[in-house]
Amino acid sequence: MKILVTGGAGFIGSHIVRWLRKAGGEVVAADNLRTGKRTNLPDDVPLYEVDIRDRTGLTDLFAAERPQAVVHQAALANVRESMEDPITYAEVNVIGTLHLLELVKEYNCSKFIFASTGGAVYGEGQTSQRSTAEVDAGGRPAPGDPTLPFTEESRPQPKDNYGANKLSCEHYIELYNQNYAIPYVILRYANVYGPSQDVKGEAGVVAIFSGAMLADQATFITGDGGQQRDFVYVEDVARANILALNSDLTGTYNVGTGLPTDINTLYRLLADLTEYGREPGHLPLPSGEVRATWLDCSKAGKELGWEAEVDLREGLRRTVEWARTAAVTA
Numbered sequence: 001m002k003i004l005v006t007g008g009a010g011f012i013g014s015h016i017v018r019w020l021r022k023a024g025g026e027v028v029a030a031d032n033l034r035t036g037k038r039t040n041l042p043d044d045v046p047l048y049e050v051d052i053r054d055r056t057g058l059t060d061l062f063a064a065e066r067p068q069a070v071v072h073q074a075a076l077a078n079v080r081e082s083m084e085d086p087i088t089y090a091e092v093n094v095i096g097t098l099h100l101l102e103l104v105k106e107y108n109c110s111k112f113i114f115a116s117t118g119g120a121v122y123g124e125g126q127t128s129q130r131s132t133a134e135v136d137a138g139g140r141p142a143p144g145d146p147t148l149p150f151t152e153e154s155r156p157q158p159k160d161n162y163g164a165n166k167l168s169c170e171h172y173i174e175l176y177n178q179n180y181a182i183p184y185v186i187l188r189y190a191n192v193y194g195p196s197q198d199v200k201g202e203a204g205v206v207a208i209f210s211g212a213m214l215a216d217q218a219t220f221i222t223g224d225g226g227q228q229r230d231f232v233y234v235e236d237v238a239r240a241n242i243l244a245l246n247s248d249l250t251g252t253y254n255v256g257t258g259l260p261t262d263i264n265t266l267y268r269l270l271a272d273l274t275e276y277g278r279e280p281g282h283l284p285l286p287s288g289e290v291r292a293t294w295l296d297c298s299k300a301g302k303e304l305g306w307e308a309e310v311d312l313r314e315g316l317r318r319t320v321e322w323a324r325t326a327a328v329t330a
């Protein structure tokens, strides 16, 4: 089966490409290299430098390659940017996805896998719906918040344009399934980290901390560092995509560890791994930042046979090793 990976030169997309190659699949990548890099891809994987807003470019790609499945990772994924430039975000994330869905329909592809986001689609848990001032005054999600962890049944409540883009794509994908019987799997990723992550990415905090710590530069935590996130290792996320591709299932699945980690803990783990001795500075919390989010992934366990296998300490160790080598070869 020939598979098209959009955003294939990006952080997660390039790991998916490698997994597909390992499994013996034929892969082509599409990427406009906005944040992706050619060097992220194996030399012999064809890369179409195409923007997913460019219908003609995508049509030419489909005509030349006739992919049988699409793994759609290409997106603009910076929450702050999405608030500053909602139009470009909608053009890339929503219209770009619609171009692909139209071509998937035309070419009768057997599967559409979509990279969604748990963090931005679910928004806040009940007890973390507090003002920034309250949070700065020491507010914490109450133990036993009934809305956390988020399941696939939790009510989506995006707080930013990026989350609204992804939720809108999910609705279109479900409609294309209902109207044209296109099988799909939507994967709602938690905060993904690992080798080759761009510091500007959605979960750039691991890349930012480890880069600064290895260079012995100053580090900064936003707010009090009590914000909780679900950090999932990129190889686990790539494996979830392969399982989704190989399954007969259609549906939506959370992809995370099911465990919350606060930023202060993450900071300490990374400081330990990089032997960084300095204390962090603190910056004001960006307005609207979600206080706590983590994902219940039992549905993926039961139906896809997927669960995260790399624990946080091991994933961070591998990421720091990669960052050390990347810094030497840069």
Ligand SMILES: NC(=O)c1ccc[n+]([C@@H]2O[C@H](COP(=O)([O-])OP(=O)(O)OC[C@H]3O[C@@H](n4cnc5c(N)ncnc54)[C@H](O)[C@@H]3O)[C@@H](O)[C@H]2O)c1
Residues within 6 Å of the ligand: 006, 007, 008, 009, 010, 011, 012, 013, 030, 031, 032, 033, 034, 035, 036, 037, 050, 051, 052, 053, 072, 073, 074, 075, 076, 077, 092, 096, 115, 116, 117, 118, 188, 189, 190, 191, 192, 193, 198, 201, 202, 203
């Ligand atoms: N990293 C995370 O923690 C995380 C969490 C949830 C969801 N996601 C989703 O996973 C996917 C991959 O994210 P990532 O972290 O690898 O980010 P990334 O920026 O490394 O990957 C996105 C890729 O899409 C490409 N791209 C951007 N705009 C494009 C366009 N108009 N046309 C063609 N290509 C374009 C970029 O060049 C890049 O290679 C995205 O859809 C993102 O929304 C990521």
